[in-house]
Every structure is written in structure tokens, then in C-alpha cells.
Amino acid sequence: MSPLQMAIADGMTISKRNALKIRRAPDLLGGVIILPVVFVLLFVYVFGSMIDLPGISYTEYLLPGIFVQTIVTSAQITGYTLTQDLQKGIFDRFRTLPMAPSAVLVGQTLCDMLMNITSIATMALVGLLVGWRVRSSPLEAVGGFLLLLFFAYAFSWVTATIALALRTPEVFNNIATLVSFPLVFLSNVFVDSSRLPGPLKPVAEWNPVSTFVQAARELFGNTTALRPVPDAWPLQHAVAVSVGWCVLILAVFVPLATRLYKRAVSQ
Amino acid sequence: MPPAIVAEGLVKKYGTVTALDGIDLSVPEGTVLGLLGPNGAGKTTTVRILTTLLRPDAGHATVAGLDVVADAQRLRSRIGASGQYAAVDEHLTGAENLEMVGRLYHLGTRRSRQRARELLERFDLTDAGDRPVKGYSGGMRRRLDLAGALVADPPVLFLDEPSTGLDPRARAGLWEVISELVAGGTTVLLTTQYLEEADRLADRIAVVDHGRVIALGTADQLKDQVGGDRIELTVSDSAELETVRRVLAPLAVADVQTDPTALSVTIPVAGGAASLTTALGHLAAERVTVRDAGLRRPTLDEVFLSLTGHQAATDDTKEPVR
Incomplete structure (x- = not known):
């Protein structure tokens, strides 16, 4: 077997193991299926009934944001399972096996990809039921879903890195919540970022989450001429900048996570 | 025939703490070497170096003729290791755990599945094989972990405190399995804090204290050292x-x-x-x-006391595993 074939085969084996694990662990499964459904219904009905936007239904405006929010939140599962594995000694077993060393992280993130496909599909279906509509061409819509998955994959390497640096599930959960909350709420997920007060406005507009949300809105056609794109540069070129973010995140966090993984397991 | 395990002058430091201070070992093929010593003596560090999990700071070692650093990847298909903490996946069934290990040894899907069933039967886990490991007792997990170490039929086996946390019956069962493997030609290096275990299983015993081998010999030779x-x-x-x-x-x-x-x-x-x-x-x-x-005859406890100046158990600060 060539090193590349081995890396792929071993990555698949690990990813199958993680998939079995998620299927059997109710708390993880809840994160994949129930959380996205709850997020869609909760925010659509609670905020949707209070907020009126000119030219577009709030549900349509909100859904792309909820997609991104759920990706950020459920990427924590990657980190959580990694920290759990770190404490259980299963990595010691893996490391005495003649497997590709990259397989653990590749397998983990591949499995998260499957998980994200499931949860985005669930949200899209529930979204369609409660009034979300795709108003772009089918090609653009596919592009929208692919961009969300690309973001999800890249972001799971970020949480993997945080997890490998912190190493305990409890600490990881606390820090991850602390990071993901401002990331999601200081953005354009729920509100129009251009109407935020003073210093919050540039923070929200340059927040990468806002860029992804803006890109998703454009690709799904959930925009309106009555609500022009804010002047901030990343939002003006949201799709291109989003792809750029994903590439940058992978370029930084794949080597970083790999290094931290080696350090974490070689003690 | 060259020895199955050779270690020469292994040194490992963690910051200012010297975990290994020049360990020398040689284990002939088909024999059992017991590494005996209190917690913190350097037993686990030695095993981690010999199983390619750690790089030594100085010295070198070969296992099955392969260098543990330079030939690490090739060596991994020739060794089996079972650690202090059962390295099994709770959410997977016993069979799935063993199949996964077989795949990662690149045995192929069919052979992995077949080997998993063989090992479940050998370790008396056939009935529990299709249940998630979550519901297993400590003894069952240990047996499954040991089965995982045997998936590829390795000629050299490393067992780090194999019976820590096992009840006496499970321990006796484990000893029996190890004896069978050795009878079949497997070379075993095992670490233990239980003097009885070293006495019972090991052909030769290396007493380790503060990162050095302070005595080496058969149980009888060690006992003679402290006066017949x-x-x-x-x-x-x-x-x-x-x-x-x-x-x-x-x-x-x-x-x-x-x-x-x-x-x-x-x-x-x-x-x-x-x-x-x-x-x-x-x-x-x-x-x-x-x-x-x-x-x-003197007990190994007496041997240990006279060699190290302290009792085997006094350094024991760790709680027994689950």
C-alpha cells in the first residue's frame, strides 16, 4: 500500500469508528439532529414574530445565518470527542499500530463532514417547512451548500486545534462556548450589522462569521434590494472572501492541529 | 539467535526529572522479562520507548531486530501492546473494536472480521462481542485490550501492568493466557508492581528503581542475592x-x-x-x-526491600485503575 492509499484507508476506518460512536451516543446524536431543528424553530418563531424587515421575510433573512451558527456550534463535537479520546488512552493503541499517523485527525474531520451534511440537510428541510425559500439558480444554491460544508470542514480543524491544546473535555466545553458565542452574536446572523452601535459595527462586519452568512444569503438569493450590502470590504466580496477564509483556516490549522496532536500523544 | 528485545543506555528526561537513567535490557526470543519496580521507577517510560510511543533522549533499542526510532513504522506491525488503561472504545462493540484494530494493521476486511471472532472466543468474550464495551466489567475490558494487542499475532508483546485493577480470578485467567502465548513462542516484556506476578510469569526479572536496572536475574537468583x-x-x-x-x-x-x-x-x-x-x-x-x-525462600518483597532500601509499595501514590 502506498502512503497515500494507507492514509485514505486508515482515515476511513477511523471515520467509520467515529460515525458508529455518534450513532450510539445520544448526547452527540442530539447535537447533529436535534440542535439544528431546535435552532431553526426557536429563532424563526421567537425572533421571526418580533422582527419585520422591509422587502424580505425575516425567516428567509435568518436561515442562512442559522446554518452558519449551527455549524459553529456543532463543530464543538469534533473537539469534545477528541478530548474524550485523549483521556481514554485509545490514541496509545492507535499509535502502536502501523497506521498512517494523519489518519486520526483526517478520520475525525471526515466524519464531522458526514455529520455536517446530515445537520445542514435537516436544517434546510425544516427551514423549507417553516417558510425559507431558495431564490437563486440551482447552481448557486448548490454552491451555497458546498460553501457551508467547506466552512464546516475548515472550522472543525479550528475546534480540533483548541481541543488538542486544552486536552480535557470540561475545559474545552467552557472555552468553546466562550469563543463561539461572541463569534455568532457579534455578527449579522440575527441583525443587520450596519445598524450596530459604534465599535460593535466594524467588529461585526469584519467577523468572518458575517462574511459566511452574507455569502450564504447571496448564494441562496435571500437578499433584497431594499437592504444593500454593507460597505465593509469582506461583505462586498463575501463569496470570494469566504473561500479565502476556508483556505487560510486550513493552511494554518491543519499543520497546527497535527503538531499539537503529536505533542499531546507523545508524553 | 539474536535477542528479541535489546535496550542499551536508554535515557529519558522530562524537564529536570530523569525518568530513565541508562536502562539496559536484553530479552531472548520466546522468554518473559518482568520489569519490577514501584510507580515512577521508569517501567512505563521504558515500555513506551520500546513500543515507539516515545523517543529516547539517549541510547538505542531494537525490537524484533528493528530500531525503535529509525524503523518505528515497520516495527509497529511486529509488536502488540496492552497498556495500563484499557485502550478500547466504549461506544463500539467488542467485535467492532477488534475489527478496527485489524483494519489498522491492514489485514483487510475479511481477515479482520475473522480474527476478531477468533480472539473473542479465545478470551471468552463471544457472548459479549456484539454489545458496546460501555457495559463491560473492568476484567472484560482488560481481556479485550489484550485481545487487541494480539490481532496481528505479534512475535513480541508488551504488557504494561496487565493485572492492575483486576480481581484475583481475572488475574489468574490473564496469567494463563500469557503462559499459553509464551509456550507458543511469543516474547513478552511485562511490567508489574506485583512481586507475585513477576515471580509467577517471568523467566527473568529486572528490578528497576529511579530509572535504572538495579538487579537482574531469575527469581531464584535474586532471592539468593539477599541470602538464600x-x-x-x-x-x-x-x-x-x-x-x-x-x-x-x-x-x-x-x-x-x-x-x-x-x-x-x-x-x-x-x-x-x-x-x-x-x-x-x-x-x-x-x-x-x-x-x-x-x-x-525469601519473598520478592524482601528482595526488593534489600535492593532498593524501600518497600515495593511505599511509592505507590496512584489509585488502582477503575
């Missing part, structure tokens, strides 16, 4: 302890120990059974009432 046999006597009256000590002092080859609470005296002797007869003759002449008398 001991006569153990129990008297009925504490007043007689002094008489016994005075009368038998000429027979002793090392310090005579008296235990006033147990009313017992221990006399290290050189002459075997004959010295017991002589001792009893002397005591009868002095009219000492002996309630119990016997000749015994």
Missing part, C-alpha cells in the same frame, strides 16, 4: 525470643530479625534443611518451646 533460605520460628513466650536469638546467632549468615508481636524469629541461613535440624536441636537443648518452625 530463612528459618522462621514461632515461640510461645516473648521471654524466649532473646534465648532463640542468642542460641541461633552462630548459624545466621545475616541479621536475625525478631518480631515481638508475632513472637517470631527469622534467621537467614546458608545450610538449607540441615540448618533447620541443627537449629531445632540447639533449641531443644535449651528447652525452648517451639510452636512452629519452617524453612522458606
